[in-house]
Structures are given as structure tokens and as C-alpha cells.
Amino acid sequence: MTSTTAPTRRARLALTPHTSLAGLLDGAWWPYSRDLATELPSLVNALRDRWGRVTRITANPAPWPVAPHKVRLGEYAVQIGWFTGQDPDTMILLSYGLGRCDLLVVPPETEPASAARLMAAASTPGNLHTTGTLMSDESTIGRRLREARAGGNARETEGRASPQPRPVVGARMIYLPQSMRR
Secondary structure (H helix, E strand, O other): OOOOOOOOOOOOEEEOOOOOOOOOOOEEEOOOOOOHHHHHHHHHHHHHHHHOOEEEEEEOOOOOOOOOOEEEEOOEEEEEEEOOOOOOOEEEEEEOOOOEEEEEEOOOOOOHHHHHHHHHHHOOOOOOOOHHHHHHHHHHHHHHHHHHHHHHHHHHHOOOOOOOOOOOOOOOOOOOOHHHOO
């Protein structure tokens, strides 16, 4: 006997650690596609140990081509409320008894390095950035990294290499103590 259902992939999920530092987000989810009915089971299963059984979800319909009002997950269904006023990159999951989980939804087509930065930022304890701010900041960082790479390639083709790589604007600088400087 063969199964007609596709194997469930592991959810790409980063959650804030258990801490007293409350933030605006509980983490980030990076789905493999924009098919919510296919992606939702692995997300809900990954959250079960921490938040219990997810019963309701709210999302903005803009990033999802098909907007079902419920998705069957084995023995029960998850109700989905679609709100155009909700940030398109936010998904709120409600569980039966353990509360609410606010996630940044990283678009499936996002480059892995960019997705990793977004997931790390959204799962930082005490994070006070909204999903819109995180996505906007990442767009700026990605553009600057591409420009820096393009500028580096142009310098190499001209036959002269810069003595030191240029810092990326907006990158965090770590200052060394005077005794460690050359």
C-alpha cells in the first residue's frame, strides 16, 4: 500500500528562547512555498510542544494565492482568519490554552543568507522591531551587500585591490581594547 500524500518537510522555524524578556515577536517561520494548506501541518506540529494545539491563525491574504478558511490537520481543523489590515509578513497562531504566537513569515523565495538574518533578528529575546521594520531593514542590508560585492568585483577587474575591505554601512562594529590594537 502506498501513500498518496507528500512527505511532510521539517518546518524552518526559529523561536525565541524561554526567557522573561518579552518582545514583539515569538520568532520566524520560513515556508518552502506559498501553499498554506501544504505548509501549515509542519509548522503546527513544530509548535505543538511549546504552544499546545494551534486552533486558530490570523494572516493577511496578500502573500497567499489561495486563502482557505480552514485547514484539516488529521483529527482536527485549524480555523484561519484573513485580515487585510494585518501586516503581510506576520502570522498569529492561537492555541487552545497556552496563548498566542506571533511569527515573522519570511517569504519562501528569500535567499538563505537573508532568511537566516531575518530569522535570527525575529527570534532575539526582547526584540522590539515589527515585521515591517525587519523586512525593510533586511531589504536595505541586502541591497548594500549586493552593491558592496559589485563594487569589489569592479575594483578587482581594474587590476587594483583595495588594501582592506570596506565596511558595510549599518553593520555592527566591535571595538577592540587599546591593548589588542596593532
